[in-house]
Amino acid sequence: MSATPESQAHMLATRLGYEPRDRALFVIALTHRSADGPNNERLEFLGDSVLNLLLSERLYREFPGASEGDLSRLRARLVSEEPLAEIALSMQLGDLLFLGSGEQKTGGFRRPSILADAFEAVCGALYLDGGMESVRERIEPLFESRIAALPEPSTLKDAKTRLQELLQANGHALPVYTVKSTSGEPHVQVFRVSCVVPHAGIETEGEGGSRRRAEQVAAQAALQALGHV
């Protein structure tokens, strides 16, 4: 490749429609930790918070009737690895990344985790370079189709509810939740709960700061084990 860091950062800026003040920031955003030099992990840390706020605010305004739990579930659909990697793919971010030779050979530029992390790092660079306004202008539009496709908050259900409905719909016995142990001081207790799905012979476990939370984690694991993530 005859691509230089400068030219790659320039390509990125062109795709974002943004003229960086500090192009070096964008070079770092494109640099995976497997490559030499400063890498994008710190920018990814920052960009994760930037994206979170961008989308939290958008959802807060877009869904005035949604509860806090609904908003969290909606946000998770936008900022998890899969959608971020898809957005990174749609802007062909993989072509612009600097990877170590090992990652290059094994196709690291196609790996969802590497793509999603780099996208977050780009958001971090954009925030430092142009502030939240630049992020809103350049990044929020990339989420429009996904925001438009979000389900009505009222139809969002937690893992326990989904597991119960899945089993009922198929005429199976309901899951059984059992507290296996609690540990820790009273105000920082950790509950460990098991979830048994009788017909499938599945037993999963979950941990959390409350029994309810631990049951949700166990139910989520059971949904996953049943192939319904």
Next chain:
Amino acid sequence: MSATPESQAHMLATRLGYEPRDRALFVIALTHRSADGPNNERLEFLGDSVLNLLLSERLYREFPGASEGDLSRLRARLVSEEPLAEIALSMQLGDLLFLGSGEQKTGGFRRPSILADAFEAVCGALYLDGGMESVRERIEPLFESRIAALPEPSTLKDAKTRLQELLQANGHALPVYTVKSTSGEPHVQVFRVSCVVPHAGIETEGEGGSRRRAEQVAAQAALQALGHV
């Protein structure tokens, strides 16, 4: 109490040194879900993201040599319930809250979780009313002493390292980590790892998207079981 929502919101604004455009937002920020009317849970959702970005950016700038993991650990020391509740206490936020009668009787205005949540909601209201600049001006100073007291990032250690050092320092056998199961599709695998601390007869478990992550969770649970959170 003869306090009205308006007068309480005015008191809050005075303590923040901020003149709200929309005082109703601050009334909502002060309203716990146990009280009647719109409560602060949605503003708490937003404020959590606001605080996260505020402090992520500050730490990013303050600790140029810190890794992503260090930055996350430092941030956790600032945005967990305990420091937020302490800051809420220092501004006597409890006196201003609207609580249902049950929560009032049982001293809900002193409960750390209620205080921390209300503080996040106030940050959300401030963000909506005056933008990130107002948050930076009014909220960041409340964290100064805590930021100044943060440890050097290089001294921060992850749970596995701390567990190992704790056991070594006391002449005990090292922990043994074992992968108990993996589940899920290859790209969304969940690892379940156990951590045995031989001298204490403790076995904890952890789950995560990688073996390394699951080991950290199990090590954290072991530290907790040993009374070293």
